[in-house]
């Protein structure tokens with residue numbers, strides 16, 4: 501007998517995407533509605549593939565609902581599954597722990613939310629499947645939840661739902677930490693994990709342990725395809741499991757080396773094919789893609805990093821904002837399929853700085869002074885305070901830029917920017 505299920509996690513429904521709307525030309529509505537549209541795509545997929553169950557391994561919600569609309573939207577989507585006899589199994593994670601979600605709606609008959617006090621089991625004898633899970637009671641669960649999980653039901657395909665960081669993932673807080681060895685020791689057949697937003701097959705079989713990643717990337721650091729796992733069981737064994745891409749909006753980091761690119765025309769010729777490749781789905785290695793239904797309509801949000809040694813370094817110093825505008829201008833040609841979230845300029849001057857610093861003129865003197873300040877943090881601070889005035893009276897929204905609040909790295913970055921401007925002006929006629 502065939503039994504299919506979808507394993508999703510970390511939907512962060514109605515996640516607020518803070519701060520994005522202040523970016524130039526941000527597609528505010530597509531950004532705001534992304535997590536909802538990804539959930540619609542997930543339900544569409546469940547219906548299309550005629551799965552028997554949808555599993556959600558925590559962080560369905562991003563936090564307490566602002567109002568009841570978030571919960572009602574979820575109910576609306578789950579009711580589409582009820583009419584197809586698709587059951588839903590949920591554990592709560594750190595973001596939607598019991599203590600965090602204060603608003604409630606009546607339970608739905610076909611949606612099972614595992615409790616937090618102890619591990620629970622839903623046995624489906626007709627399907628030959630048993631599903632186990634345990635929710636987070638509070639956001640910071642620092643103990644291993646596994647000891648509270650029931651033993652596997654004999655003769656069933658046993659699935660465990662757990663929101664966990666496992667152990668030793670430095671990018672994530674240690675929530676409900678446990679180890680692969682302990683997951684194996686439970687004797688379950690499939691571990692449906694959540695919490696890590698990047699898809700990861702922790703173990704291929706006996707048991708199969710999977711993080712599907714989040715359903716929809718939420719900011720520029722959550723790059724690449726996002727979706728859920730489609731798993732198919734036959735006679736108590738996994739015959740197939742694969743990622744299905746469901747994101748409606750995709751984040752990218754595009755690093756462009758501008759070595760040898762010396763003017764805006766060459767820059768455009770460098771950018772265009774990179775954008776084309778990105779839109780064609782060639783997002784680089786490490787992007788596991790199974791099935792992708794929404795490729796044609798997807799909006800791509802890109803953080804562009806310009807690096808390498810280029811004469812454009814001087815042009816940018818002379819006219820700050822030039823390169824960002826140039827990148828945005830090229831993106832506009834992609835007819836709304838591509839939005840530039842940010843342009844980071846990390847270019848280096850093509851000039852031979854060492855030779856320039858040795859010169860017996862004003863330019864050489866400036867560079868030597870920069871070197872002296874870079875080598876001596878105290879001297880740098882004294883100089884900066886003298887130049888800018890300590891405690892400059894900035895408005896509240898710029899408080900972070902007050903000289904006394906800037907750290908050493910910020911001072912160095914400012915000094916390098918200043919040097920770039922001087923080089924752009926004084927070094928205009930110099931060649932490499």
Ligand SMILES: [Mn+2]
Nearest residue numbers: 559593594695
């Ligand atoms: Mn989480």
